Amino acid sequence: xxxxxxxxxxxxxxxxxxxxxxxxxxxxxxxxxxxxxxxxxxxxxxxxxxxxxxxxxxxxxxxxxxxxxxxxxxxxxxxxxxxxxxxxxxxx
Numbered sequence: 001x002x003x004x005x006x007x008x009x010x011x012x013x014x015x016x017x018x019x020x021x022x023x024x025x026x027x028x029x030x031x032x033x034x035x036x037x038x039x040x041x042x043x044x045x046x047x048x049x050x051x052x053x054x055x056x057x058x059x060x061x062x063x064x065x066x067x068x069x070x071x072x073x074x075x076x077x078x079x080x081x082x083x084x085x086x087x088x089x090x091x092x
Contacts, residue, residue, distance in 0.1 A: 045077050048073060049070065049073065052066055052073075053066070
């Protein structure tokens with residue numbers, strides 16, 4: 001029984017280390033996911049609309065898709081708190 005007890009300490013240490021590694025990996029994945037899927041944080045609504053116009057004019061987007069996307073962008077812009085919208089658009 002002494003043999004089992006002496007192996008328990010290092011096993012618990014490794015288990016703790018494994019838990020820490022899994023938690024840190026989860027936080028890293030969460031941060032990467034927020035950055036990639038969190039929306040277009042750096043893009044202003046004007047630059048998004050310009051990109052949509054370019055896609056429509058080049059034929060990669062139908063006029064109906066353009067209008068639907070434009071409506072969604074306008075709804076999203078109206079739903080944002082005013083201070084967030086002000087922070088996103090740089091004043092020149």
